[in-house]
Amino acid sequence: MTATAAHWARCRDGGAVEIRRLGPGDEDALRLLHAALPPEDRYLRFFTLGRSNAEQYVRSLTTDPDHARPAVGAFRDGALLGAASYARTGPGVAEFAVSVAHHDQAHGIGTLLLQDLVERARADGVTTLTADVLTANHRMLRVLDDLGLPVRTERDDDVIRITMPLDEDSASLDAYLTAVDQRARTAVVAGMVPLLRPASVAVIGAGRRVDSVGHAVLVNIRRGGFPGQLTAVNPHARSIAGVPCVPSVADLAEPPELAVVCVPAPAVPRVVRECAAVGVRALVVVTAGLSAADSAAVREVVREHGMRMVGPNCLGIANPLARLDATFMDRPPLPGRVGLACQSGGIAIGLVRELSRVGLGVSTLVSTGDKLDISGNDLLHWWSADDGTDAAVLYLESFGDPRRFARLARALARRKPLVAIRAGVSAEGSRAAGSHTAALATPAATADALYRQAGITAVDSTAEAVEVLALLLDQPLPPGRRTAVVTNAGGAGVLAADSCAAAGLPVAALGESTVRRLRDRLPATAAVGNPVDTTAVVTADVFAECVAAVLADPGVDAVVAITVPTALGDPGTAIDRVAKTALELGKPLVGVHIGQHTPVEAGVPPRYADPAAAVRAIAAAADRRSWLDRPAVPVAEPADFDGGAVAALVADRLAEHPEGVWLDPADSLTLLTAAGIPVVAGETVPDADAAVDFWRRVGVPVAVKAVTGGLLHKSRAGGVLLDLRTEADVRAAVAALRDRFGAGLRSVFVQPMVGRGPELLIGVRNDPRFGPLVAFGAGGTDAEALDDQVMRLCPLTEGDIAEMSTAPRLARAHPDPAVADVLRRVARLAETVPELAELDINPLTAGRAVDARVRILPTLNS
Template identity: 45%
Template structure:
């Protein structure tokens, strides 16, 4: 086994605050948002920025210059400006905040005499005070400094510099103050703990919602490219805006349409508009998009919706960044917000106001969802078709829904994720207030290929999508029909408190099908209590089945069917009710299925109903989803119950792991990347040191460079060892004949060493001698840097059979203790770990600890692209380009019984009986 290290780190995200998370450290330009939603750029200051840095200081008031330099004078400002613009180096850093072409803030840190401590200072333009510039720069500096091994910032600040002290105090760091002689000595340990990350997330949420206000609650809208021809996209958008009753000002932009178009003012260009529109919707030819976006930026537009497909997307995004505009699209259907009667889409039908927030990438899927949610009386609160998703994404809409009281349900259909870790964190929080639903798209090879083609983004493996959704509490359907079935239930009925479902039917055979459907989805057909059975026996005709499922017989009338539903719903052993009717000439019970059972969540099934799902209305405006088939109703109830279980699940905590040595891993990976900039596999000894730095328990090992060294090492390890050759380019050692197992005594060890030396000659760097260990249950623990989702922890049972069956499960980092426990128990073969057929149970807490430490390693060091390289696992080789799954032919290590010493072996892929350990604990 070896560590694969790739060049570079994961870059900054597209939303404010991501740079404060350790894995986001980068000196690349990063788009960010201030607290009022204004978009700025944060990037490293370079020597050619000298004039901009001078202008920033020259524009500051004398009072602020004094607070900055503890004195006044042009020489001080010039010396500082020159110093800030020197060539960047590893010991110091200077970041600037740019609003368009203007530098509005600068922050820098310099080394001190204390190892790991740097002194930080910053300056913000007078007119930008109290807008979050200083806090944003501090967040980015914290991230950058942590990535370079700095553990604490210090700052000397005048006591009267209230603004700067407020920035430090509210950042979320554990700040210490020491006042002496009017100067405050501020100390800030750079621990990205839960408190700090929560503060960053809250600032990000407020900024993001403020910026989306320009998009979803604009006072003025301009449709650029509003056509005169009725069938044009621009004409349709303009028509929907006017017909929807948007109360703000609407403008059309068309150079050939005159002064009015569709009864709204029209101008020949954006520059000719009488005022700057807050939102501009672009429906212009692809070759004109960037030029029109430039005109919008110059005019002061705050948000763009680009309907046009094609064109130069990166240039469009760069233009929006330069002028601080939020961007939806390109290649999208548009946006809408029922709260302000905004419909800036070219959909054919108006959307019904309601409870569901919707974000999609596909405009066609968006149209279908809007129409069906309207038909099901769920309605739509806000809608965004993200298209190619250069800027505004599902992450942004999650934050908007969290702040929007009208949104009680979130629906997502996205085919790629730009910042999945942020998505997971945000969804976990938002999902506790608003149930979130999605479709697992791209499950097939053809589907993944189409997703890449459609969205111009990397397709996401199904195992990764499902891991993300499961952790985040998102209800994942396998199709739009299933999603709508579930949405209808969640919008109109409460979430079931348990798995027990009472089935009431006027057709016994259909009731049996409903019971089977419940069992197939993990629900239980409820057995009714004795008192309920007695009451049903008195109520129902002779021949009725009353114990559950209830068969009322076809002779039942509406009144007694309703009474039956009330009785079963009142039973303490029932958590939800399925009311199933087959219409007959004797009685039409379609109205009766919504008249009773109000005490518990209720779903109706009307056989022969032409719609797969519809809403039926009862007294007092009660709404009950009605399905055509039992299977659809059972799946919807099961998904709703799954969400209920997630809400009941403890949130879990991320372990502190104070014994990890981040700097050791940084030193190892940097050394390799300096030698091999494109990335590569770590040597065995470096791999072992790296894993030990994160507290991963290893079987004892020794390096050897000659036969005598190997014999001495084997004697120290107990004379029962394995030898593993460290040969550049060889990862799967057993396939290459680079492993010798089950060696006992000096003669075996010497012979094995000589065989390896003869086989590999000058290519042999060293041999790793490692103690053999007894057998147990084979397991796999691994990490991978997935190209779309980032760090992923993989767990499964080892061996050929489990690989054929694909018995693997995964979770995204950061991993909590609850996540790790669930991951160990999530594979189908988990009973083998917990005493199956009298076998000793494994040490589950030790195994969970291994997973937590691997997750922390992946989080802290994204340049470690995979560990381990494992046959058939979800681990992968990366290092530029798309990772490819390994096909190593050896079984994984074994997991022995509980309460034995924990060992995880990491020196190379294992052959049968080998002491190697991707997840082995003893």
């Protein structure tokens, strides 16, 4: 949570207020706010019925040249609805105060102001907020309770002394952020009811021509059977497609809850202002092509009047369960169970068609378009509260607030499957990387890390999204990843086994009793291992018995039943008979019917046309099961982490290099040592004599490395010479580096050689929007090319640490228990040092950092 100079926030009733810092120009507004307080409110706030305390308070806030008493206000339509401030009373301690206009005290404005004040106080170094509250001030006590921070109270007669620590532990911070999200959910859902469940709709710009977008939207709403009042707005008609029409927004008899705007782009700002003037509560702006200035003007009007808006440049919205289809799609969506949020109208149309075709249907569709207001975060709130949505699909080409998105998605994914179609994940346009980690941290890797940690199933196409949902919605999640294949076509079984290997699903070893049961029922030519090939001559009854036997095997977590019809019959007709058994056992059963006309058919069990699709769906279900089972325990505080030494080193180097700097090897290792990370210590020396002296002192072969101003990859440039065993070797190495780099060689770094072992990489890239990304995997000079890394975004959990430390192939082949602790400490470094832009520990060998590159930049996340 970061306070901003000015931002909009949603109240409990869905309306919006602007929260910003108060200054001298707000003195009249503050005075009016407090003068209008009724006597009871004034007494509760100032402990007196007189007005002098209020006047003194106003002057203290608006004549504060040193900003010793920061104050924020909540504004709507230019009027000040509430104010909050704090004043320091001691080191790290400040007393806070909140005032809200009497008629606006039931909408959560006080909580929003206090929430903003808390973030500003934190940034200002305040660690404790205090206040004296009268016991009769029930509303203020409710505000404190709603805030979500731990509050200590001490009663003295009719006064309660409030103490609110701001340096809470991770559990308290999680509780606070949960409370923030719950308040936001209440506000968002309230504001979106007029959008997705409106009582009345007007289509502005509904054309008489049947080939116009406005006409199509109007016809779709009418044909969909919308039960509320429907009106068209067009100055050239009295009726369009059987719908009554008025000339302008001002001529509407009653303000509609929802207005769908389909006018030409230059007219959109005027129409939006007209809608705001008559009291429209929600907008869908289908029109594309708005200029940047017009978009900004529209956003400002929407915020000032507390409206919600989808678009512009969008397909529209639909809520089939409410019989609302305000889109220009060619066919209505089937009412169903899946919520959709798509930045692309084309992707939305494809998903609607696929979900309708397979019978899953749509609960809500929002084509977000240019996202001037409604975004994916709003839909996450809506779906969390919507009992009609059992799963959701996202197609997002950008993230407005990735960290908040991750929090909201994680909370929703705990209850409902959440699928994201990857988009905008190519590496093109990425900045030049100065470290292996930065090169690895492509947009695709960053987005996938976010998806994985938030419990989102990421897929690459609309077809795959539907394939996965067909399983996740109607089948139990597998208890593990061990998968069995039963088929009447041996070749299809081989394909399925290959797909399992590619998806990371072990082909289960069947137990002896299962094998005996299969042999008793199958011909001698059948294969009773895994895959099980029943042969093409078995009856449907026998095939069903074999599937049931494999499902009952305790070593099997999921079953793929593959059939092809022959002249002797179609065993696929028997799979339905086993579906109840699979549900009772808590194991997913999927059918594959080779040759079926559709790629997937939803049902119990779901049926696929291709074994690979069925296996992908099982892998997605297994991943979801693994994520749900992971402990969400915050990373433990590492012992011997010297935060003071870390901060001092960073501050010293930035004082010398205000523009930022790559630390030299010695400083890099010193930083890691302060974080408690084992290192192979070395020494920066000016010449060959000093290098030889170091070699003599350590008594083992050494490595000599170039220290230059701009050399990013030393090994590739010939800046690392290894295994130097004699004085002559060391002197020759230094001379070679001087010949190679000339005046660019500032010094050399000498380091004892370590034993050979697997070379691992642990790194960080800090992104101003996503935060720190931690990478772990195979290291060495060509780490980017090895494709053996895993990445996660901070903050990490202990579950993330456990998963990361065993995910890369090299780490599984050479397990090292020390890796988890290094990951934990690197994550702590990344979270506590916002100036840490890039870090590479490469290689990490035997749990020790042999080499490190660290780049620090000033105020990276400001």
